[in-house]
Amino acid sequence: ALEENFNGIKRNEFKELVEIFFKAVQEESANFSLPIEARQLNDYRDIPTTLRDSMKLDSKHRRLYGRYKLVIDESEDESAINLLLQTGILDSDPTRTSIFRMSDFPDDINNELRNVEVLSTIKLCMETGRTIVMINTSRIHGSLYDVFNQNFSIMATGDTRKIFSKVAIGPKTIDVAVHEDFQCIIH
16 A cells, blocks of 8 residues: 555655554554565565556455556657557457547537547446546546546445446436446546
8 A cells, every 4th residue: 555655756765664654553563563674675566567466456356456547648659558558557459448539629629529429438438347548538537527536326235236426428417337347547
């Protein structure tokens, strides 16, 4: 959990943070013993490993893992997304991963029909458990606010459970079923 919440800091700062954390835990719990130094060094994972591991989790463990992924890529050619596809972190099979790109052309920005079309397709991906990659889609992010924040309603009967989230499509807000395998990466 420390790694996922503080992964943006330098490695030596992260090691120091881990030491502070373990010492605080040891002060609170007399039975706790500090891990050996060699183990601490091996526990540090790089970003591709962390992403790969999070994409491969089963639905039960994914619920505990955190929110969807945000990839910040300052390149103009979507290098990070291409790298995720080339390394197999993202499945390149179009039946399992859908990529949504929106343009900044004035006619496209003001095209409400196009926005609704993209949102409807995203809704279908949510229901069927596909992974979506959203590139330059900031103008529709407000419609997916509850999805991004994992503000879900859960209906359970016996062993089955259904997850729902609100999605704004045009002037209406609707409840959409969210498949347990649904993943979202925002670029």
